[in-house]
Amino acid sequence: MTALAEAIAAEKIGGRVWFYSNYHCNLQCSYCLTESAPLVKRRELGREAILERAREASALGFTGYGVTGGEPFILDYMPDLVAELGRELPTIVLSNATLFNERRLREIEPLADLPVHIQISLDHPDPVENDEMRGPENFRKVVEAIPKLVERGIGVRIATTLDDPDAADPEEQERLCELHRSMGIPDEDHVVRPVINRGRAVSNEMGVLAGFEQLEPELTLTADGAFYSPFAPTVRGGRLDTDLLVSRTTSPLSAAAGSLVRIADDLPAGHDASIGIR
Amino acid sequence: MSEEQDPEALVSLLGREQAPLLARRFYGEGTPSPITASLAQVPELLEVALPFVGAALGPAGLDERTKEIAILRTSALLECRYCVQTHTAVALDVGLSTGEVRALRGEGDLDEAFSDARERVMIAWIDAVALGRGPVAPELATRASEALEEHELVELTLAVSATLMLNRYCTALDLPTGADTLARLAAGGFA
Numbered sequence: 001m002t003a004l005a006e007a008i009a010a011e012k013i014g015g016r017v018w019f020y021s022n023y024h025c026n027l028q029c030s031y032c033l034t035e036s037a038p039l040v041k042r043r044e045l046g047r048e049a050i051l052e053r054a055r056e057a058s059a060l061g062f063t064g065y066g067v068t069g070g071e072p073f074i075l076d077y078m079p080d081l082v083a084e085l086g087r088e089l090p091t092i093v094l095s096n097a098t099l100f101n102e103r104r105l106r107e108i109e110p111l112a113d114l115p116v117h118i119q120i121s122l123d124h125p126d127p128v129e130n131d132e133m134r135g136p137e138n139f140r141k142v143v144e145a146i147p148k149l150v151e152r153g154i155g156v157r158i159a160t161t162l163d164d165p166d167a168a169d170p171e172e173q174e175r176l177c178e179l180h181r182s183m184g185i186p187d188e189d190h191v192v193r194p195v196i197n198r199g200r201a202v203s204n205e206m207g208v209l210a211g212f213e214q215l216e217p218e219l220t221l222t223a224d225g226a227f228y229s230p231f232a233p234t235v236r237g238g239r240l241d242t243d244l245l246v247s248r249t250t251s252p253l254s255a256a257a258g259s260l261v262r263i264a265d266d267l268p269a270g271h272d273a274s275i276g277i278r
Numbered sequence: 279m280s281e282e283q284d285p286e287a288l289v290s291l292l293g294r295e296q297a298p299l300l301a302r303r304f305y306g307e308g309t310p311s312p313i314t315a316s317l318a319q320v321p322e323l324l325e326v327a328l329p330f331v332g333a334a335l336g337p338a339g340l341d342e343r344t345k346e347i348a349i350l351r352t353s354a355l356l357e358c359r360y361c362v363q364t365h366t367a368v369a370l371d372v373g374l375s376t377g378e379v380r381a382l383r384g385e386g387d388l389d390e391a392f393s394d395a396r397e398r399v400m401i402a403w404i405d406a407v408a409l410g411r412g413p414v415a416p417e418l419a420t421r422a423s424e425a426l427e428e429h430e431l432v433e434l435t436l437a438v439s440a441t442l443m444l445n446r447y448c449t450a451l452d453l454p455t456g457a458d459t460l461a462r463l464a465a466g467g468f469a
Contacts, residue, residue, distance in 0.1 A: 243298065245321060246298070
């Protein structure tokens with residue numbers, strides 16, 4: 001067992017390595033950590049770089065992959081890339097599910113046979129309220145896409161992001177759960193998480209503050225370097241935040257992973273890593 | 279240094295709020311130097327560069343006075359505004375006289391300011407290393423090896439070499455001199 005695998009087994013750091021495939025997106029959500037939008041700087045990590053780092057990660061003892069953005073499926077090579085990742089380790093891809101036209105659906109059909117889940121954002125059981133934060137027609141596109149994915153046997157999870165989960169209306173939450181159940185998504189594949197007060201959420205005065213002590217250390221690779229968590233490589237006012245940067249070096253991956261373990265070793269006793277992307 | 283970034287700056291000097299995790303221990307309690315705050319952009323380089331610079335330019339076998347002579351003289355020859363201004367203040371702090379500082383900055387006569395024969399050989403060595411493009415002249419090499427122990431010659435040469443690196447770094451990135459340093463230099467009649 002490698003030293004890194006031991007650190008993962010001891011839960012010092014998370015077993016999943018995250019890839020920020022890109023920062024651009026067809027949507028412009030009000031709480032987006034990365035200020036993603038159609039015309040932002042793309043910060044594309046690149047297919048080959050992702051695959052190379054993924055192979056290193058597997059050899060080092062990581063146990064899963066995550067892909068996020070931006071909207072990963074805005075990239076033409078994403079279906080093939082996710083399939084390649086899924087053939088190596090369990091993989092989760094975070095998506096807004098608004099780009100799943102018939103051609104895309106055909107391209108992702110091979111994912112049905114792999115340990116791959118697509119985690120789709122759906123914030124509210126009502127279109128108007130949902131689309132306030134996520135943009136016009138988002139609700140309709142999502143509730144159309146999810147059954148098509150489920151029909152094809154592709155693993156789907158629903159992520160609901162709320163400004164204040166503790167203040168959420170129970171009746172609304174129940175209606176949301178009825179909705180995802182009706183689309184074939186069981187409760188265990190539905191996560192509710194808070195808006196994190198980084199990125200565009202800062203400008204819109206939303207969400208909870210989260211320092212590194214509140215975040216689980218999960219190695220997160222971007223075109224700009226390795227970060228502490230998928231909540232870390234955020235953008236505010238067009239500038240990349242560096243407060244949770246681990247290193248600019250991402251190759252060899254062992255260097256960045258080793259730095260993350262060093263940071264995790266220094267976490268204060270009793271720190272509360274209670275906020276995590278699931 | 280302000281937490282706000284200068285939009286005109288070539289590179290951002292990362293304030294405490296944006297300091298990467300592995301860079302934070304180099305920030306200490308006070309204001310980080312522009313070298314620290316710029317190197318923090320690449321924390322894995324900061325982690326090796328700052329200890330190296332500290333060791334190369336701090337006192338070891340050679341004392342602080344000698345090191346500051348090497349740093350200030352090299353910086354003046356390389357015309358590094360940031361390093362000259364910053365190390366003018368440091369040189370005065372470690373006891374160099376105003377006349378010695380002015381001479382090292384090229385604003386006074388070195389022979390008048392430095393009467394010690396060993397220091398004059400050291401300064402000649404510093405000038406040769408800082409400005410030379412090939413081997414040091416044999417005659418000067420002989421004088422230096424007579425005046426200095428081998429380990430002293432190594433340490434002095436590395437101090438000049440490390441300063442050259444910093445001179446180019448600070449000049450190319452146009453790092454700003456701290457307001458406190460500028461005020462102090464102005465009060466002392468230095469530019």
